[in-house]
Amino acid sequence: MRIAAMMGIVPFSVKRPRIVTIGSPSPLHDSYRLPLSMDIGLYHYHMLPATTPVEELVKKLNILKPDLLRGFPSMLGLLASEQLQSRLQINPRFIAGGGEALTEEMRQQLKVVWPKSAVFDIYGTQEGIRSMECSPGGGMHLFEDLGIIEVVDEHNRPVPDGSLGHKILFTNLFSFTLPIIRYEISDMVTLDTEPCSCGRPFRRISQINGRNDDVIYLKSRTGDQVAVHPVQFWDVLESFREIRQYQVVQECDGIYLHLVLDNGNEAVIDSIRERLGRELQALGVSKPAIHVKPAATLGDRSGNMGKWKNIISNLNQTPP
Ligand SMILES: [Zn+2]
Incomplete structure (x- = not known):
């Protein structure tokens, strides 16, 4: 309720605000349980699993017409392109991302599609x-x-405010059933x-750079390893409007970009490869091999509690 109130959603207004959360299908995940606990009659609450096919989500959203739309940013990105193509026709007053990082590029894209909506970011973990x-x-x-x-x-060792941390240690002050003391969380904030x-x-939190286990290590010009943070891939790939969905996979012969592009936008592939290559070289990576693989669809979300994992390494690597 504090989260809703901070967005300006008042529960006792005449018309009950209509909230739609597209979250995990798994009761083990926060994005499934949290909305359930909020469904106490103050809001019109609807939960849609993120594993639902997009066409079906579009149909349901067109009927529900949410005041607040909450979801994983990768899902909001897909819905934004549905709205652009007029299949989706909703005008939420509030949009909130959570469960994955909401990058500045994604926020801008959402603002272009829904200029009258306030786009908020929420960060939370299962542990509280x-x-x-x-x-x-x-x-x-x-x-x-x-x-x-x-x-x-x-x-x-504590990292001063203003510097990027490698992880978070979290101590829970409200759960007496399962006390958590200095529990390690791999998010870099x-x-x-x-x-x-x-x-x-x-x-x-001024910045989230992703999870430390999503950092990819590439060979540098001097033969060492360069740590490439997830944010470096997000920044480049989400700046291209033509990309509907992406996954970065590291294999032994280089980086594979699996991309779902809007129809007829294959021409952009060269500039994506060139732009990412330039960014990686600026970090000190030696001749990065980047392979672009356009795809009609990319896997499903069921293996990761409905979240979209956009950085994967298939190498057994240990940080230097
Ligand atoms: Zn403030």
């Missing part, structure tokens, strides 16, 4: 971390009354150094 933006793009306030969040490096102008005392 909750965080939410007080204004779109303003950084996510960690709910520090619910837990102690320590941003640390590889050796569990940066906290803001400044207090927020909204006056809330909670610190804010």
